[in-house]
Amino acid sequence: MGSTTIYQREPATVCATPAGNGQMYLVANPAPCADPAKSVAAAYEQMADLLVSENMQVVHERLFGSLSAQGVIRDARARSLGARGLDSEGSLTYIQGHPAWGEGFAGAILRAVSTAGEGNKVWTIRDGERPCGRGWRRNGASFVIVQNLHGLEEGSEADNSRPRQAERMIARAERILEQEGLSYRDVVRTWFYLSNILDWYGEFNKARSAKYAEFGLCPSPETGRLLLPASTGISGDLPLGAAGALDLLASADAPNARPEIIQMTNVRQQDAFQYGSSFSRGALIREEDVVQVQVSGTAAIDEKGVSIFLDDMRGQIERTFDNVDALLEPVGGTLRNVCAATIFVKRPEDAEVYRKITEARGLAPFPAVCVVADVCRGELLFEMDGEVAFEPR
Numbered sequence: 389m390g391s392t393t394i395y396q397r398e399p400a401t402v403c404a405t406p407a408g409n410g411q412m413y414l415v416a417n418p419a420p421c422a423d424p425a426k427s428v429a430a431a432y433e434q435m436a437d438l439l440v441s442e443n444m445q446v447v448h449e450r451l452f453g454s455l456s457a458q459g460v461i462r463d464a465r466a467r468s469l470g471a472r473g474l475d476s477e478g479s480l481t482y483i484q485g486h487p488a489w490g491e492g493f494a495g496a497i498l499r500a501v502s503t504a505g506e507g508n509k510v511w512t513i514r515d516g517e518r519p520c521g522r523g524w525r526r527n528g529a530s531f532v533i534v535q536n537l538h539g540l541e542e543g544s545e546a547d548n549s550r551p552r553q554a555e556r557m558i559a560r561a562e563r564i565l566e567q568e569g570l571s572y573r574d575v576v577r578t579w580f581y582l583s584n585i586l587d588w589y590g591e592f593n594k595a596r597s598a599k600y601a602e603f604g605l606c607p608s609p610e611t612g613r614l615l616l617p618a619s620t621g622i623s624g625d626l627p628l629g630a631a632g633a634l635d636l637l638a639s640a641d642a643p644n645a646r647p648e649i650i651q652m653t654n655v656r657q658q659d660a661f662q663y664g665s666s667f668s669r670g671a672l673i674r675e676e677d678v679v680q681v682q683v684s685g686t687a688a689i690d691e692k693g694v695s696i697f698l699d700d701m702r703g704q705i706e707r708t709f710d711n712v713d714a715l716l717e718p719v720g721g722t723l724r725n726v727c728a729a730t731i732f733v734k735r736p737e738d739a740e741v742y743r744k745i746t747e748a749r750g751l752a753p754f755p756a757v758c759v760v761a762d763v764c765r766g767e768l769l770f771e772m773d774g775e776v777a778f779e780p781r
Contacts, residue, residue: 391405392405392727393405395434397433397434398419399418399430400416400422400427400434401419401431402415402416402417402431402434403415403416405755407680408677408678408777409677410444410501410502410504410505410526411499411500411678412444412499413497413498413499413775414438414496414498414499414728415496415497415498415729415755416431416434416497416498416757418431418487418492418493420489421492422492422493424460424461425460425461428461428465428468428496429468431468431493431495432496433468436468436472436474439500442500443502445500445501445503445510446498446500447501447522447523447531447533448497448522448533448637449478449479449481449497449498449499449535450480450497450498450535450635451465451481451496452483452495452759453482453494453495454486454487454490455627457492458627462482477519478519478522479513479521479536481579481633481635482536482626483633484625485624485759485760486736486759486761488737488739488760490736494758494759495758495759497757499533499728501526503524505527507528508525508526508527510522510523510524513532513534513568515564520536520537520564521533521535521564523640527675527676529647530640531637531638531640532565532574532638533637534565534635534636536633536634537557537560537633537634538553538557538628538632538634539553539555539556539631540553540629540631541556548631550591551588551592551594551595553630553632554592554631554632555595557632558572559599569640570640572600572605574640575617575636576617576618576638576639576649576671576673577619577636577637577671577682577684578617578618578619578620578634578635578636578637579636580592580619581626581633581634582621582631582632583623583624583625583631584625585622585762586762586764588631590664592621592632593664593666596666597664600666605617606661607659614652614653616661616666616668617636617667617671618668618670618684619667619668619685620684620685620773622685622730622762622763623762623763639673648672648673648674649673649674650672651671652668653669654669654711654714654715655691655714656691656710656715657669657686657689657691657711658690658691658693660693662693665764667684668684670682670716672719675780678778678779679721679778679779679780680776680777681719681721681776681777683726683729683775683776684773686708686711686712687704687708687711687764687765687768687770687771688707688708688768688770689711689768690707695767695768698767699769701735701738701741701770702741704770705741706745708771708772709723709745709749709772712772712774716776720778725776726751726754726775726776727755727775727776728756728774729755729756729757729772729773729774731756731757731758731759731771732758732759732761732763732771732772733770734761734762734768734770735760735769736760738769739758739760743758756774
């Protein structure tokens with residue numbers, strides 16, 4: 389794959405990384421303590437220019453920032469896209485991920501594809517009248533991203549307990565996938581953003597596992613194959629006040645064109661389903677021109693499922709990076725092939741530790757958004773997820 393190109397327009401930087409022919413990841417970061425409106429405008433002006441020049445359309449968009457700055461951030465985004473004739477009304481997921489300096493804009497991650505080429509196209513997925521995702525076709529294969537699904541139900545009689553909301557958002561995803569001729573068994577990867585994750589992660593895992601059992605995804609001796617999607621489960625408050633939100637990536641059946649998809653394990657980590665979390669460590673998607681790996685949320689957890697390097701931020705970061713490298717190495721990738729990543733630090737001051745380690749490992753500039761958020765275990769100080777692309781070998 390081509391290397392990451394850096395674009396700078398004060399007060400924001402954009403990393404653009406190609407992922408095969410006609411695919412690109414864009415990662416925007418503001419300058420520390422920058423005014424949110426100015427940094428969002430600078431970021432989205434650069435990204436919009438790239439989208440127009442490359443004739444690409446966005447198929448997945450996530451914004452990270454304080455809920456207090458949401459209105460300012462959304463308005464600046466809409467103005468920048470609209471000024472270049474781009475649609476600002478499409479689906480996006482806004483997650484409260486505080487920047488290390490406290491309030492404001494933390495960053496954005498966009499995935500874009502080109503419609504150039506015979507049969508290639510992008511379409512909008514709707515839940516009723518509301519846009520809730522994009523589908524696209526390239527080289528005969530079809531993919532779907534559905535995003536910002538929640539399980540909050542209106543009405544005074546509604547059961548809005550957090551486990552019930554988790555069940556409903558997964559069921560809602562299944563219904564929307566069915567509209568596209570798919571099912572949850574076609575899901576390759578999920579992102580769960582959970583408000584106050586440490587208070588109810590165990591309940592969430594039970595609710596998710598119960599739904600996955602209904603879908604026939606849970607591992608058993610009879611299946612002989614890991615079917616669980618790769619996943620991130622992380623803390624993130626949401627604008628509507630829902631207990632959680634779900635984004636997902638699915639791949640459609642296409643005769644003679646479906647990419648090879650493998651749900652992955654990691655020799656350096658115990659499979660998460662063995663300690664009650666229903667996800668795989670990663671998902672490999674092999675197409676003709678590119679191999680992509682969806683890296684699940686990864687932290688300093690060892691081969692026995694135990695959190696290690698307690699109270700040692702540097703040790704947790706180094707072990708997390710080693711765990712990701714161990715996942716990628718057997719299929720031909722490394723951390724240097726990361727196109728887009730989200731970095732979660734529990735303490736604001738540790739963002740600088742992360743940056744120094746990426747520099748020491750020769751990874752800078754690393755295409756990632758860094759946010760302050762709780763990880764799924766109270767003792768974990770650091771987590772990363774990522775999207776990786778490299779040439780087939």
